[in-house]
Each structure stands twice: as C-alpha cells, then as structure tokens.
Amino acid sequence: EAFVTLTVEIQAKSPAISFINSNKGKPLLVADEYTFKLNKATTTTKYWICTINGCAAKVHTDSTNLLMKTVGNHSHLPEKEKLEVREVREKIKQRAINETIPIPRIYDEECAKAMLSTTAIAILPSEREMNSGINKARRAITPIIPTTQVFDIPESFSKTLNKNDFLITDKMITRRQRILLFSTSEQLKMLFAAETVFMDGTFSTCPSMFDQVYTIHAIKYDQCE
Ligand SMILES: [Zn+2]
Structure with missing residues (x-):
C-alpha cells in the first residue's frame, strides 16, 4: 500500500483585466465585472479605485x-449590466464617428448584435437619450457647413470609398452661382439606361447659400436608385 500525499497550493486567482472608456472618454479598468477609475499615477504605478463611491476595492497596475x-x-x-451597456455605447459611438450611416440604424444594429440581458436592456439609454453625445462626436469630425459659396470640398465628399469620382461637376455659372453635381459613373449609366426617371427639387434640406438641392432618380430592379 502506498500513500500519496498531495499538496494543494491554493492561490488567489488574479483577475483578467481589460480597459474601456467611460462616457466622458476617461479610461476605466475592468476586472471580474467590476470597474475601476484611475485615482493616481506615479512613474511606476497606477492606482485604480472602484467606481462605486465608498467601496474600498483597489487595483494597482504598472505604468x-x-x-x-x-x-x-x-x-x-x-x-x-452597466458594463454591457457601456460597451454597446462605445461601439455605437465609434461607428458613428467612422461611418456615415444614420445613428438610429447603428443603434439598432449594435443593440441586436450585443444580445443584452434583460436587465441590461432595461438600463440601456434609448436611442434619443444616447444620441446627443454621439451626435456631438460625429459633428466633431464632419466639416462645418460653409457660409458662402466659396469653399473646398474634402475628398471624403468628392470621391467614393473606392476613390472614384463622385463630384462630377463643380462650376461657377455666373460670378455668384455655383453648381455642384454628384454622381458615380455607375449611377450615370443607370440613369441614362432608365426608361423612367424621377426628379425632385427640395429647398428645406439645402444650405442657405444654395438655392436648391435637386435629385434625379432612376428605376432599376423595380427599386429607385
Ligand atoms: Zn467596488
């Protein structure tokens, strides 16, 4: 008969840590579903404290x-749940900055993708509540609307994502009348081949120094382009 002695060393499991941004853009440390904010940093050590007021839990990291x-x-x-919501919010914000699709659609897509728990859904800000900060983030990278007709058009508005021409005409008709024409060559081909075209002028979405936004639509595959 043999006796085997087992020594079991119990070691406190150290948590995996990760980092996310707070609503205000400050870094937060995440460990075991708790969040910590940076309290103090020296050249060698960062001192993180729990984001809940009065809680004594702390984390030290190196620089x-x-x-x-x-x-x-x-x-x-x-x-x-708060963490799940924060992650979704951050994703929506990043997409709003990097993409031009409408924010409500980004919101819907990311909420669907996140598969939030019911508690998280309950505390998720509505699209409208979330929108103001995210809109601000998007506006910060969108050029301001010019106040006169004389302005340069950045490449992100004059070329397609594949770097093909999108601004196809930019012309002064008289000294004070500028006409801008936007289309891809693919869209023009579609237009010229179409049996029916729709045309519509609108004043309400037009910046004040222009008279009108005029759109021309062609039908393809029974859908308006
Ligand atoms: Zn705590």
Whole structure:
C-alpha cells in the first residue's frame, strides 16, 4: 500500500483585466465585472479605485497597465449590466464617428448584435437619450457647413470609398452661382439606361447659400436608385 500525499497550493486567482472608456472618454479598468477609475499615477504605478463611491476595492497596475495586485474587497455586487451597456455605447459611438450611416440604424444594429440581458436592456439609454453625445462626436469630425459659396470640398465628399469620382461637376455659372453635381459613373449609366426617371427639387434640406438641392432618380430592379 502506498500513500500519496498531495499538496494543494491554493492561490488567489488574479483577475483578467481589460480597459474601456467611460462616457466622458476617461479610461476605466475592468476586472471580474467590476470597474475601476484611475485615482493616481506615479512613474511606476497606477492606482485604480472602484467606481462605486465608498467601496474600498483597489487595483494597482504598472505604468503599462499590467496587473500588479488587487487590494481590498468590494462592498457591493458586480455591475455586469452597466458594463454591457457601456460597451454597446462605445461601439455605437465609434461607428458613428467612422461611418456615415444614420445613428438610429447603428443603434439598432449594435443593440441586436450585443444580445443584452434583460436587465441590461432595461438600463440601456434609448436611442434619443444616447444620441446627443454621439451626435456631438460625429459633428466633431464632419466639416462645418460653409457660409458662402466659396469653399473646398474634402475628398471624403468628392470621391467614393473606392476613390472614384463622385463630384462630377463643380462650376461657377455666373460670378455668384455655383453648381455642384454628384454622381458615380455607375449611377450615370443607370440613369441614362432608365426608361423612367424621377426628379425632385427640395429647398428645406439645402444650405442657405444654395438655392436648391435637386435629385434625379432612376428605376432599376423595380427599386429607385
Ligand atoms: Zn467596488
């Protein structure tokens, strides 16, 4: 008969940490579904404290954000749902900045993709509530609407994503009348081949120094382009 002695070394599992941005763009450390904000940083160490007021839990990382140690215990339960919501919000914001599709559509797509828990859905801000900050982020990278007819058109508005021409005419008709024509060559081919075209002028969406936005639509595959 042989006796086997097993020594079991119990080691406190160190949490995996990651980082996200707060609504205000400040970095937050995430460990085991708890969030920490940066309280103090020295040349070697960053001191993170729990985002819940009065909670004593802390995390120390080195200056490159590697975990050094955790200190103290949380006086509350983890905020899993808040984190889910924060991640969705951040994704929507990044897409709103990097893409030009309407924000309500980004919102719907990202909410569907995130497969949030019912609690998270309950605390998810509505599209309207979320919109103001996200709109601001998008506006910050969209050029301001010029106040006179004389302005340069950035490449992101004059070329397609494939770098083909989109601004096909940019002409002063008289000294004070400028006409801008936007289309891809593919769209022109479609237009010229169409049996029916629709034309419509609108004043309401037009910047004040232009008279009118005029759109021409052609039908293809029974859908208006
Ligand atoms: Zn805490």
